[in-house]
Amino acid sequence: MELEFSGEVWSWRGPAPYHFVWVPHDEAEQIAETAAAVTYGWGMVPVTVTIGDTAWTTSLWPKDGRYVVPLKDKVRRAEAIELGTVVHLRLRIEI
Template sequence: MDLEFSGEVWHWRGPAPHHFVWVPEDDAAAIDDVAGAVTYGWGMIPVTVRLGGSTWTTSLWPKDGGYIVPLKAAVRRAEQVDVGDRVSVGLTIDV
């Protein structure tokens, strides 16, 4: 499954601070349809992410009925991405 969308980068200041982009509702619904076949527990969905010229593997995090994409610090630096920036994200989920 390949998805492409854009979203705003935001920062979560929790016990382990991190930067994220929300997966849009329609795409989250499509992910829900395959989640049972691909999750490895706690609702985490393994994905390959593309942002600019960077590609990496990570997991979508379930949050508030949807999913969020964690953005690695090294990728944010390489792509010059900061909080509030609108970015284009590609996701691949191996179903």
């Protein structure tokens, strides 16, 4: 499964800061339909994410009936992504 969408980068200020992008509702519904086949626990869904010229593997985190894409610091630096930046993402989920 491949999905593309854009979203604004936001931060969660827990014990360590994390940066995320929400998966839009429609795409989250598509992911939820196949999540049981790929999740490895706690609803986490392994994905390959591409932003610009940078691709990496991570897992979508389930939150509030949707999913969030965590953005690694290395990726944010490579693509000059700041808090509040709207980014275009491509997700690939192996089913």
